[in-house]
Amino acid sequence: MKIAILGFGTVGKGVYEIVKKANVQTQNLSVSHIFIRKNKKRVLPEMTDDIDEIMNDKNTDVVVEALGGIEPAHEFILSALQHGKHVITANKAVIAVYLKEFTDAANENNVKFYFEASVGGGIPWIQGLEKALRIDSVNSISGIFNGTSNFILDQMTRNGQSFAEVLKQAQKLGYAEADPSADIDGIDVANKLCISADIAYNINIKDRSKLPIFGIRNIKKNDVKFFEKNGYSVKLIGTTHQQGNKFDYVVEPKLFLNHTLEANTPDNYNLISLNGDTIGKLDFYGQGAGMFPTANAVVQDILDIVEEKDHLKRNFDQKMEYSPELTSGDYLVRSKADIESLFAEYAPTQEGEYLLIHQIPVGKMHEIMKDVLNVDDSSFMVSLPSNSSLASKGSIRSQEAVA
Amino acid sequence: MKIAILGFGTVGKGVYEIVKKANVQTQNLSVSHIFIRKNKKRVLPEMTDDIDEIMNDKNTDVVVEALGGIEPAHEFILSALQHGKHVITANKAVIAVYLKEFTDAANENNVKFYFEASVGGGIPWIQGLEKALRIDSVNSISGIFNGTSNFILDQMTRNGQSFAEVLKQAQKLGYAEADPSADIDGIDVANKLCISADIAYNINIKDRSKLPIFGIRNIKKNDVKFFEKNGYSVKLIGTTHQQGNKFDYVVEPKLFLNHTLEANTPDNYNLISLNGDTIGKLDFYGQGAGMFPTANAVVQDILDIVEEKDHLKRNFDQKMEYSPELTSGDYLVRSKADIESLFAEYAPTQEGEYLLIHQIPVGKMHEIMKDVLNVDDSSFMVSLPSNSSLASKGSIRSQEAVA
Numbered sequence: 001m002k003i004a005i006l007g008f009g010t011v012g013k014g015v016y017e018i019v020k021k022a023n024v025q026t027q028n029l030s031v032s033h034i035f036i037r038k039n040k041k042r043v044l045p046e047m048t049d050d051i052d053e054i055m056n057d058k059n060t061d062v063v064v065e066a067l068g069g070i071e072p073a074h075e076f077i078l079s080a081l082q083h084g085k086h087v088i089t090a091n092k093a094v095i096a097v098y099l100k101e102f103t104d105a106a107n108e109n110n111v112k113f114y115f116e117a118s119v120g121g122g123i124p125w126i127q128g129l130e131k132a133l134r135i136d137s138v139n140s141i142s143g144i145f146n147g148t149s150n151f152i153l154d155q156m157t158r159n160g161q162s163f164a165e166v167l168k169q170a171q172k173l174g175y176a177e178a179d180p181s182a183d184i185d186g187i188d189v190a191n192k193l194c195i196s197a198d199i200a201y202n203i204n205i206k207d208r209s210k211l212p213i214f215g216i217r218n219i220k221k222n223d224v225k226f227f228e229k230n231g232y233s234v235k236l237i238g239t240t241h242q243q244g245n246k247f248d249y250v251v252e253p254k255l256f257l258n259h260t261l262e263a264n265t266p267d268n269y270n271l272i273s274l275n276g277d278t279i280g281k282l283d284f285y286g287q288g289a290g291m292f293p294t295a296n297a298v299v300q301d302i303l304d305i306v307e308e309k310d311h312l313k314r315n316f317d318q319k320m321e322y323s324p325e326l327t328s329g330d331y332l333v334r335s336k337a338d339i340e341s342l343f344a345e346y347a348p349t350q351e352g353e354y355l356l357i358h359q360i361p362v363g364k365m366h367e368i369m370k371d372v373l374n375v376d377d378s379s380f381m382v383s384l385p386s387n388s389s390l391a392s393k394g395s396i397r398s399q400e401a402v403a
Numbered sequence: 404m405k406i407a408i409l410g411f412g413t414v415g416k417g418v419y420e421i422v423k424k425a426n427v428q429t430q431n432l433s434v435s436h437i438f439i440r441k442n443k444k445r446v447l448p449e450m451t452d453d454i455d456e457i458m459n460d461k462n463t464d465v466v467v468e469a470l471g472g473i474e475p476a477h478e479f480i481l482s483a484l485q486h487g488k489h490v491i492t493a494n495k496a497v498i499a500v501y502l503k504e505f506t507d508a509a510n511e512n513n514v515k516f517y518f519e520a521s522v523g524g525g526i527p528w529i530q531g532l533e534k535a536l537r538i539d540s541v542n543s544i545s546g547i548f549n550g551t552s553n554f555i556l557d558q559m560t561r562n563g564q565s566f567a568e569v570l571k572q573a574q575k576l577g578y579a580e581a582d583p584s585a586d587i588d589g590i591d592v593a594n595k596l597c598i599s600a601d602i603a604y605n606i607n608i609k610d611r612s613k614l615p616i617f618g619i620r621n622i623k624k625n626d627v628k629f630f631e632k633n634g635y636s637v638k639l640i641g642t643t644h645q646q647g648n649k650f651d652y653v654v655e656p657k658l659f660l661n662h663t664l665e666a667n668t669p670d671n672y673n674l675i676s677l678n679g680d681t682i683g684k685l686d687f688y689g690q691g692a693g694m695f696p697t698a699n700a701v702v703q704d705i706l707d708i709v710e711e712k713d714h715l716k717r718n719f720d721q722k723m724e725y726s727p728e729l730t731s732g733d734y735l736v737r738s739k740a741d742i743e744s745l746f747a748e749y750a751p752t753q754e755g756e757y758l759l760i761h762q763i764p765v766g767k768m769h770e771i772m773k774d775v776l777n778v779d780d781s782s783f784m785v786s787l788p789s790n791s792s793l794a795s796k797g798s799i800r801s802q803e804a805v806a
Contacts, residue, residue: 014681018538018681021538021681023536023537023538023539023540024537024538122682122683122685123685124527124531124534124685127534128527131527131530131703133426134426134427134703134706135421135424135426135427135699135702135703135706136426136699137426259667259669260667261664261667261688263667264662264663264664264666264667266662276699278417278421278424278695278696278698278699279525279689279695279696279699280525280689280690280693280695280696281689281690282525282526282527282689283688283689284688285664285686285687285688286682286683286684286685286686287683287684290683292681292682292683293681293682293683295681296538296539296679296681296682299538300534300537300538303537303538307713309712310710
């Protein structure tokens with residue numbers, strides 16, 4: 001099987017290397033083309049800047065899109081599918097927007113569109129979710145989907161550093177981009193959450209303007225200290241629930257007791273959990289990114305095509321309604337603004353520097369926080385575990401972890 | 404596809420229930436027979452005590468062996484394969500002995516022999532390992548394979564209870580058998596470890612007499628207290644390494660720093676990790692047992708047969724040598740016997756009630772412990788993390804977790 005790789009960055013290079021491995025060579029795979037942009041130097045014979053040469057090559061069976069971004073990735077993926085080529089990608093941004101369009105094009109052209117590497121990097125999350133769905137209804141998904149923000153929060157917690165210090169460190173280590181917004185503002189988490197929800201509920205989340213997202217941009221050293229003092233670690237979490245034909249989704253910082261799996265997910269690791277009615281809670285844990293873990297997931301998809309191991313059939317045509325009131329929770333808010341009146345309906349109590357909001361619908365909380373940020377754009381909020389004594393008694397104390 | 408279930412205990416019942424689920428029904432599966440022993444009451448129409456009726460039924464495509472134990476499970480599995488039926492089992496004890504024989508019989512009769520549920524219950528461990536092996540060499544596997552012993556150790560750590568108290572509790576909850584030896588003496592872990600090593604290295608571990616096993620039967624409340632005071636949790640771990648054509652394997656209690664995934668694996672959960680050369684460390688975590696998680700794994704195997712998704716081809720014919728000196732480690736030993744001279748070669752130092760042994764080959768450690776147990780059969784030992792300051796400085800203090 002001949003493979004064209006679009007792009008030769010981290011993922012592209014990794015795929016190129018792995019295809020040469022002995023184990024993989026037994027499957028008769030080879031890289032026929034590597035698409036690079038016009039101004040790049042052609043350091044390998046397979047390199048070309050002529051996309052049409054690749055699309056029109058009848059011998060190319062599989063296209064690996066490793067350019068990233070929305071365009072021209074979107075255009076190239078569609079074109080490849082329409083030219084009867086299987087497509088594999090790790091590009092969560094383009095999939096979060098075009099999953100149904102790509103899937104429909106793949107079905108129409110009798111080829112495969114696979115994307116294991118797009119959520120959770122090397123962790124077999126998509127396949128795990130799809131396999132669970134063969135038997136169970138999956139009514140919730142939750143997790144640490146983004147390694148960069150997890151690295152930042154983990155370092156702040158362990159070393160007491162400031163957000164700015166750790167962000168700089170992360171950029172030096174290559175864990176964060178020069179522009180880290182996608183990671184720290186929760187956009188990357190939102191993309192991966194939407195892909196996961198689309199698959200779990202067989203829906204097509206198109207309008208994300210109502211998706212509540214609150215990232216970690218405003219977190220301070222003292223926030224982390226306060227949480228730690230009370231036995232909690234803070235993580236950036238993506239969550240979705242489904243009930244009947246309603247679903248919700250949210251990206252926000254959340255507190256976890258120190259015994260929990262989430263609290264002990266270190267560095268740039270990911271942890272993604274699903275809940276199925278017979279399997280119960282199933283957790284997927286590992287390195288969500290990095291050259292070889294991600295490239296490994298891409299090659300796993302290539303091997304599924306070679307071995308004709310079809311992925312779950314989805315049309316993404318179920319009609320479900322986003323419900324901002326489906327779940328409620330307790331929150332801590334820190335703001336210089338005078339916010340107590342905004343939350344009056346939810347019996348707020350003062351906890352040190354923070355306001356504790358009781359049992360507020362998640363959508364409402366995020367809506368009010370938009371107003372809060374307009375007055376004080378350094379405000380921060382965090383969601384509490386549903387069973388915390390904080391929730392029930394209005395006072396913070398550590399408690400035993402729930403098994 | 405028609406399924407015969409042998410046995411109607413936890414797993415058998417669970418499979419029967421799941422096959423009736425809507426999602427699964429779309430695959431046209433039905434249970435045609437349930438084999439029960441002669442003295443059991445026939446509460447369902449599918450029940451029969453005539454094994455030949457099942458074996459000779461040309462309409463039965465798949466046999467699920469859910470009897471447990473070695474015989475007649477071994478005989479029935481072979482017979483079913485030789486009658487041209489696919490076989491699925493969760494029975495780790497029989498697989499640990501007969502994996503190659505079953506696999507050869509399946510190949511000869513052009514049918515499948517699948518056993519996802521035998522290691523890690525509902526956790527997709529076998530499939531995860533096999534998938535990793537499509538690309539990587541897996542040179543080590545390690546984990547908490549047994550939920551019962553993990554429950555016991557976790558309760559002792561959290562509640563300061565004695566081993567006897569918690570064992571009784573586990574038996575009441577159905578987590579431990581009336582005869583708990585397989586769980587507390589590490590036999591169950593050894594079975595699952597051998598199955599995993601067979602698959603990872605494509606070998607056939609037949610002679611297990613040299614497999615070093617030390618269980619948790621002798622652990623005391625004060626051991627757990629001492630470990631905790633020094634920032635450690637104790638877990639019962641199965642580990643295997645491979646280097647060239649040598650491999651090792653061991654089952655023993657091991658200490659983990661409090662930040663680690665292992666230390667935070669609670670209750671009866673399992674955690675199994677592999678190391679692959681491109682994927683790095685991959686962890687599988689969840690409930691290792693229970694009616695529905697285990698039955699879910701069995702039905703996943705049935706669906707793989709329906710969907711013709713072949714598992715990794717293995718002949719288990721690689722020749723590798725068990726090497727008891729492949730890895731070395733540090734150990735703490737508690738014994739009423741006078742043991743310092745036995746370990747003289749390994750620079751033992753006293754740590755409170757314990758002797759700290761430095762860098763002793765694992766096989767040697769277990770060999771000497773056999774002698775120690777002959778003098779004092781209540782002796783206990785535990786392996787230390789390789790990077791612990793205990794190892795390097797001969798003194799115990801907590802240290803920061805290694806990411």
